[in-house]
Amino acid sequence: MxxxxxxxxxxxxxxxxxxxxxxxxxxxxxxxxxxxxxxxxxxxxxxxxxxxxxxxxxxxxxxxxxxxxxxxxxxxxxxxxxxxxxxxxxxxxxxxxxxxxxxxxxxxxxxxxxxxxxxxxxxxxxxxxxxxxxxxxxxxxxxxxxxxxxxxxxxxxxxxxxxxxxxxxxxxxxxxxxxxxxxxxxxxxxxxxxxxxxxxxxxxxxxxTPETAEAIKYVANTLLLTYISFWNGVGARLGETFGNIVMEDLKRGVTSDDRISTWGSYVSNGAGGSCFGKDIQSLIFQLRQESQPYGLLKDVYEINEYQKTYLVDRAVNEVGFNFNNKTIALLGLAFKKRTNDMRDSSALKVVEALLGRGVKAIQAYDPLAIDEAKHFFNPNNNNLFEKITYHDNVKDAILNSDALFITTDWEEFRGVAGTVEKLVKPPYLVIDGRRMIANYNYLVKKGYGYLAVGSKYLAPK
Ligand SMILES: NC(=O)c1ccc[n+]([C@@H]2O[C@H](COP(=O)([O-])OP(=O)(O)OC[C@H]3O[C@@H](n4cnc5c(N)ncnc54)[C@H](O)[C@@H]3O)[C@@H](O)[C@H]2O)c1
Structure with missing residues (x-):
C-alpha cells in the first residue's frame, strides 16, 4: 500500500x-x-x-x-x-x-x-x-x-x-x-x-462507525484517568489522613480481586502527558455543549491537577519546611519514565510552585528530558528559570541541596536513599511524588524527613 x-x-x-x-x-x-x-x-x-x-x-x-x-x-x-x-x-x-x-x-x-x-x-x-x-x-x-x-x-x-x-x-x-x-x-x-x-x-x-471509534478513544482515556484519580483522590487521601495505612498493602489487598485492575492502582503527583488532560477537558466541553451532566469528569480532572503540586503545600503546612532561599534537587522532568516528553508533566507545575515559594536554586536531573526542559524553562521567557541548573546524574543534582523532590518514576530513583545518606547531612527533606523509595524507614532512622504521596509525613527519628 x-x-x-x-x-x-x-x-x-x-x-x-x-x-x-x-x-x-x-x-x-x-x-x-x-x-x-x-x-x-x-x-x-x-x-x-x-x-x-x-x-x-x-x-x-x-x-x-x-x-x-x-x-x-x-x-x-x-x-x-x-x-x-x-x-x-x-x-x-x-x-x-x-x-x-x-x-x-x-x-x-x-x-x-x-x-x-x-x-x-x-x-x-x-x-x-x-x-x-x-x-x-x-x-x-x-x-x-x-x-x-x-x-x-x-x-x-x-x-x-x-x-x-x-x-x-x-x-x-x-x-x-x-x-x-x-x-x-x-x-x-x-x-x-x-x-x-x-x-x-x-x-x-x-x-x-467513525463516531463510535471517536467515542472509544475518549471513553478509554477518561476511564484510565478516572482510575488514576480514584487512587489519588481516595487511596492517597486515606493514607495521608489515617495513620498506619500502608499504601502498598492497600493496593495489593484491593487489586487481588480479578475485577479490579492493577494498572493505575498507584498514588502519585498526578498523571501528565499530552493526552489525559486535554482529552478529558475536551469531553467535558463536548458534553457541556449538549447540556449533559459532566460532574464526574470535572472531579477526575481537578483531582489530577491538584495532585501535581499539593506536595509542595504539604511540605509547608505539614512539615513546616520553608522553601525560601533553599536549593532543591528535582529528580525527573519527563511526564513519565522512558520518554523525553514533558508536555503537561508534573515537573512543570512543581517548578512553577517552587519558584513561587522563592527557592534559591533548582538542581534538575532527568535521564532523557534535559534538552526538552531547556525549551520549556527558557530564561528568555522568564528570568526566574535562571535558577534551574541541569545535571548529568542523580548525585550531582543532590549535592549541596536542602531537599529533594522526585517527580518522575524513573527506575534509577528507587536507589536514591543511599545517595542521599552519602552526600547530604540531615536536616534534609525527601519529597517522594511517586513512592519510589521503598526503604524510607531507613532514611527516617538516619535523621532525614520523608514526605510521600499516600502517607503522613514521617519526621526524622
Ligand atoms: N503522544 C501520545 O502519546 C498520543 C497517544 C495517542 C494519541 N495521541 C493523539 O495523537 C495526536 C498527535 O499527537 P502527537 O503527540 O504525535 O503530536 P505532536 O505535536 O508530537 O506531533 C504533531 C506533528 O504534526 C505536525 N504538523 C502540524 N501541522 C501540520 C500540517 N499542516 N501538515 C503536516 N504536519 C503538521 C507538527 O509539526 C508535529 O510534528 C494528538 O491528537 C494526540 O492527542 C497522542
Missing amino acids: KVIVVGTGFVGLTHAAVLSESGHEVYAYDIDKQKIAAYNSCERAKIERYVNEPGLSSIIIETHNRYLFFIGPDEIEGIIDGTDAIFLCLPTPPNLDGSTNLSYYTNAVSYLGSLLAKRQDQRRVVIINKSTVPIGTARLLQKILNEHNVPNFGVASNPEFLPEGDAVEKSRKPDRVVVGADTPEDFEILRNVYSQYVKHVRISYTET
Whole structure:
C-alpha cells in the first residue's frame, strides 16, 4: 500500500516507522522542515532530539529510503498520486475553554483536499483521523474534502492508543485496532494496511462507525484517568489522613480481586502527558455543549491537577519546611519514565510552585528530558528559570541541596536513599511524588524527613 502519514510527532513518527516495517511504501510528511531534515539525516541523536522512544530510531535507520521516506512541504505534491491511505497524526491541543483546537486539522485537510482534487489517478483513497478528535470530526473532514471536489475518497477514524515510553512495542502489538469507516471499500483498504493485525490471535480488530471509534478513544482515556484519580483522590487521601495505612498493602489487598485492575492502582503527583488532560477537558466541553451532566469528569480532572503540586503545600503546612532561599534537587522532568516528553508533566507545575515559594536554586536531573526542559524553562521567557541548573546524574543534582523532590518514576530513583545518606547531612527533606523509595524507614532512622504521596509525613527519628 502507498501510505502518507501527516505529522511526524510521537504518534505519526511511530506509526510511519512501524507501517514501514510491514513493507508498505510510507511517506512521512511534516510542515516542520527541521524535523524532516533531522529524520532524513538518519543520525540517531538528531532523530531522538524530536522523538525519543525505545527502538524507534533503529527502525528509521533500517527502513529509511527503502520503505520509509520523509518529505516536507516541497515534496508532498509530487507523491500524492497513487496513494491508498492518508493518516492524520496532527496536534489537537485544547483551547482555553477546554474545547479542541482543530485548526491544525482544518488547515492540513484543506491543503490535502486541494492536492487530492488534482490527482491524475482516480483510485480510492481513505483519509484517516489518528489523532484524538471530537466526536463528529470525521464528518468535518468529509465536508472539507467535498468542498474541494475530491473524487473517490472515504473518511475513517482510527484512534491511536499507544503509550509513550512503549510506543514502538505497543504499535507492533497493540491490544486493539479500532477502525471506524462508512463503506466496505474503505474497511478493505484499512484491512490491507493493517494485514498484520487483522487475524492476529491476541489483537482485537474492531470495525465500526467513525463516531463510535471517536467515542472509544475518549471513553478509554477518561476511564484510565478516572482510575488514576480514584487512587489519588481516595487511596492517597486515606493514607495521608489515617495513620498506619500502608499504601502498598492497600493496593495489593484491593487489586487481588480479578475485577479490579492493577494498572493505575498507584498514588502519585498526578498523571501528565499530552493526552489525559486535554482529552478529558475536551469531553467535558463536548458534553457541556449538549447540556449533559459532566460532574464526574470535572472531579477526575481537578483531582489530577491538584495532585501535581499539593506536595509542595504539604511540605509547608505539614512539615513546616520553608522553601525560601533553599536549593532543591528535582529528580525527573519527563511526564513519565522512558520518554523525553514533558508536555503537561508534573515537573512543570512543581517548578512553577517552587519558584513561587522563592527557592534559591533548582538542581534538575532527568535521564532523557534535559534538552526538552531547556525549551520549556527558557530564561528568555522568564528570568526566574535562571535558577534551574541541569545535571548529568542523580548525585550531582543532590549535592549541596536542602531537599529533594522526585517527580518522575524513573527506575534509577528507587536507589536514591543511599545517595542521599552519602552526600547530604540531615536536616534534609525527601519529597517522594511517586513512592519510589521503598526503604524510607531507613532514611527516617538516619535523621532525614520523608514526605510521600499516600502517607503522613514521617519526621526524622
Ligand atoms: N503522544 C501520545 O502519546 C498520543 C497517544 C495517542 C494519541 N495521541 C493523539 O495523537 C495526536 C498527535 O499527537 P502527537 O503527540 O504525535 O503530536 P505532536 O505535536 O508530537 O506531533 C504533531 C506533528 O504534526 C505536525 N504538523 C502540524 N501541522 C501540520 C500540517 N499542516 N501538515 C503536516 N504536519 C503538521 C507538527 O509539526 C508535529 O510534528 C494528538 O491528537 C494526540 O492527542 C497522542
